[in-house]
Amino acid sequence: MRFHRSSLIAVAAVCLIGAACGGSSSPGTSTDAQPSSSSTGSGNGLPQPPTATIAPATSIGAGEGQLNMIVWEGYAQPEWVKPFETQTGCKVNAKYDGTSGDMVNDMKDGGGGQYDLVSASGDASLRLIYDGDVVPVNVSLIPDYANLMPQLQSPPHNTINGIHYGISVQWGPNVLLYDKTTFPTAPTSWSVLYDQAYSGKVTVPDNPIQIADAALYLSKTKPALGIKDPYELTKAQLAATVALLKQQRPLVKKYWGLASDQIDLFANGGSTIGASWPYQVNALKGAKKPVPVIGVIPKEGVTGWADTWMLSSKAKHPNCAYKWMQYITKPVPQAQQAIYFGETPVNKKACAVMNTLSKGSCAQYSANAPESFYNSIKFWKTPIADCGNGQKNCTDLKAWTTAWQQVKG
């Protein structure tokens, strides 16, 4: 928990300027209490988002018959959407977006009343919150909230000053993928990705948020830089990270944009080591000609992506939206979606269901991993100028995107 005296001043200053000040856990300002969870008040001391004072619903009324959502492809499959529609009478209309930027764009101004829910990833959620596009959600209306893994009940990418702006959906760790034939002994550190010995064999995701992976590595290997949170980097820290990534560039075979890029390269021997997702590990192991790969969590820890169902500030079908959030966090749809997409459910009770649907899938997607595993994960969040310590000298996503373009050259 980052909590400094200066952050108090920052919050107070923002209040004076006239921004809304709510939230039970921001000290000294308890104008109107929000129904928020008492668990780890993440992101304490951050400025209040514009919609913080909007009181969420206290009960769910009758469904409006429709539900419009912006989702990642594969998040609204008939397998679990059909039962929802028959149970609630809410007809689901899903629009697929390809990038986080598209999602932010479509949700501008609350999606203009066109959309009710969005399945935003951690690199988009803070932008949506601070732009006022999404409103607080009353998690006490969602029965399975209590079954969510504690780390994703109030994560800093969707909970600000104790106020929830949505409910976590699914997540996945970013693992170190290696080919056993090249690595008879398992690598235990991300350092292999920066090792000259594997020149031309490295594959790394093509996404500015990948900077956080290098920052996480530097936070452990070069403590002098003072990196506390890999998503909150000062200019100097970002420059040091970019320098490391530029060293890595000649070693990189491909900055992969699609998971299939990396799968192809591991299958044909073009790459033997890389930053990856559990999805690729399973796809390669389960291929017709199985590739002897292993995905590990290196000792420096890993980053992870996590998606959140967020409620639009101009939702026309809020009751159906709440019904969806109630439904999609239940063990069965959680397990179905996890297996379909190759990701980890947030509901801990989904593990058993996963194993009945597909044997061993629970362990495969680390849905039953020990607490220490979850704690080691630094979940994606949008880099913003506000470092959370009252200082505004952090680099934002704009700066990260430029830096990433410099890295790739």
Add this chain to the structure above:
Amino acid sequence: MTEGSPRGGALRSLSRFSWRRPGLKTFGQISAPVAAFLFVYVAALVALLIQGFWTTDSFTGKVIHSWNLDNFRAIANDPYPTIILRTVLIASAVTITCMLLAFPYAYFMVRIAGRRLRLVLLVATVLPLWVSYLVRVYSWRLILNPDGALNYFLNRLGLPDLNIAYTNWAMWLVFTYIWFPFMVLPVYASLERVPYSLIEASADLGGRGFTTLRRVILPLAVPGLAAGSIFTFSLTLGDYIAPSLVGGPGSSLIGTVVFESLGLANNAPFAAAFAMVPLGIMAVYLMLMKRLGAFESL
């Protein structure tokens, strides 16, 4: 409609009026398409240009409507000049390669191939255009993979592996393949228009095959080559899919930067400013082409 009914009368007087004033008549006839053009094309471009002068709030990501030149200045910062230069070089390389391949190919179709073969070749040229762009790029990935078709044939011939997957060489190859029809068709059209009598005249005046080619046929094919080059050059300038699929590290093009600024950072103002770069390059390119007399016979 009977003679002298109000509607018929109005139409008739309108007809008489426009007959007497042909200028107004033409204006009335083309004003709708011109308005559509202005609204759809020009207005969109102007909107884009204006966006480029705005900026986004680093905290909320909202577009701030305050005028400044920051985005245009940022274009001069690392790594953008390198990316622009790379894009221009690759677009030029692709254009030149397409020209070198398309001219003999089109010449063969026009002068040497029989009618049936010509038809077959023409269909074969445009056939790839019937297949999705993505499928064509992906098929090249299969060819260039370390265990792909290219290395299979090289090994068969006793040659060593060629590993050009995910490099700028791969991009050059793929672009050349994809835009090739856009070069062949205009060159074919321009060569077809060269009358046979000119070639005979050249021969009568003692011009040998190569001289005729150089001094008669090639100059007459320039408009076709120029038109084709405008396609291949501008299409390469704007593409972002091929670099992401077959390019490797150091393969970012102008299109990649625009796509990433919009799709990842949601920084529409910078994307708009950067989108002006290919526009500027094309303006210079078209001016050069005009100097070469490329538009004179269009």
